[in-house]
Amino acid sequence: EAGVAQSPRYKIIEKRQSVAFWCNPISGHATLYWYQQILGQGPKLLIQFQNNGVVDDSQLPKDRFSAERLKGVDSTLKIQPAKLEDSAVYLCASSSRAGPSAEQYFGPGTRLTVT
Amino acid sequence: AQSVTQPDIHITVSEGASLELRCNYSYGATPYLFWYVQSPGQGLQLLLKYFSGDTLVQGIKGFEAEFKRSQSSFNLRKPSVHWSDAAEYFCAVGAIQGAQKLVFGQGTRLTINP
Numbered sequence: 001e002a003g004v005a006q007s008p009r010y011k012i013i014e015k016r017q018s019v020a021f022w023c024n025p026i027s028g029h030a031t032l033y034w035y036q037q038i039l040g041q042g043p044k045l046l047i048q049f050q051n052n053g054v055v056d057d058s059q060l061p062k063d064r065f066s067a068e069r070l071k072g073v074d075s076t077l078k079i080q081p082a083k084l085e086d087s088a089v090y091l092c093a094s095s096s097r098a099g100p101s102a103e104q105y106f107g108p109g110t111r112l113t114v115t
Numbered sequence: 116a117q118s119v120t121q122p123d124i125h126i127t128v129s130e131g132a133s134l135e136l137r138c139n140y141s142y143g144a145t146p147y148l149f150w151y152v153q154s155p156g157q158g159l160q161l162l163l164k165y166f167s168g169d170t171l172v173q174g175i176k177g178f179e180a181e182f183k184r185s186q187s188s189f190n191l192r193k194p195s196v197h198w199s200d201a202a203e204y205f206c207a208v209g210a211i212q213g214a215q216k217l218v219f220g221q222g223t224r225l226t227i228n229p
Contacts, residue, residue: 004158042119042205042219043159056216091158100209100217101147101166106158 002026004107006092012113018080021110025073025094031055033104034067034077035091043091049075050098079112087114117142117208121220129228130198136191136223138206147209148189149217150180154202162204165189176200201227 005024013019025032030051035043046065047057051072060067064083069075079086089109095102118141128134140146147166151159163174170182180191189206206220 040124040221042207042221044219045216048216093158101164103161103164104159104217106151106160108156108158 004092004094004105006090006107006110008110009108010111010113012115013082015084015114016081018078019082019112020079021077021090021092021112023075023077023092023107025075025092026096026105029094029096029105030072031095031098031102032069032075033093033095034075035093037089037091037109039088046077048098055098082112082114084114087112117146117210117218119206119208119218119220121204121206121223123223124221125224125226127226127228128196131195134191134193134196134200134225136204136206136225138189138191138220140187140189140206140208142187142208142210145184148180148182149207149209150174150178150189150191151205151207151219152176152202153205153222159205162191196225196227198227198229201225 032049034046037043046060047067048055049069052069067077089111091109093104093106095104120139149164150162153159162178163172165172165182173179203222205222207217209217
């Protein structure tokens with residue numbers, strides 16, 4: 001079974017530039033999550049999708065971050081414009097069902113450096 | 116809202132020694148509890164989870180964890196560590212009611228001395 005795929009693995013941009021990350025979840029997983037992991041901290045949920053609908057985006061900085069999950073499969077997370085404090089690893093995860101008891105499967109992440 | 120504290124940022128143990136990683140949570144009821152491991156350059160992998168029942172749970176790679184309600188703790192243990200256990204370990208808590216999301220601790224980095 002293929003795992004969660006993410007690209008790119010690494011990205012370096014200057015502040016005020018835009019960047020997009022892509023995630024392909026495990027086949028058949030209806031729930032998809034985007035996390036931000038700042039160095040030295042645990043992952044923080046940015047947004048959760050159930051199929052192509054948003055379940056929770058309470059911690060997504062909506063003035064600069066956006067995410068979509070067209071057709072309920074792949075997802076894209078965008079930052080526009082980027083700030084220095086956005087430097088982090090962005091993790092995508094998926095699960096077969098929603099709810100906090102569901103096992104989440106994580107991708108390898110995209111490491112973003114904003115200079 | 117739920118929260119998680121991992122008091123130890125970095126732990127070093129010798130190969131073959133026993134290991135205990137601490138996790139304390141804050142939540143009004145019994146939460147869902149998880150331990151994840153993250154190797155360098157990789158995503159998180161679930162080691163074990165606790166929802167209810169037996170308070171000692173077994174996981175993959177020889178790890179176990181014990182839920183202690185009176186101490187609001189869910190410590191991770193392994194009797195004998197291997198060099199391949201060097202990684203970052205995260206405790207996470209999920210609320211049964213309210214916000215249906217996982218909250219992660221800040222992690223404990225484990226170094227293994229040969």
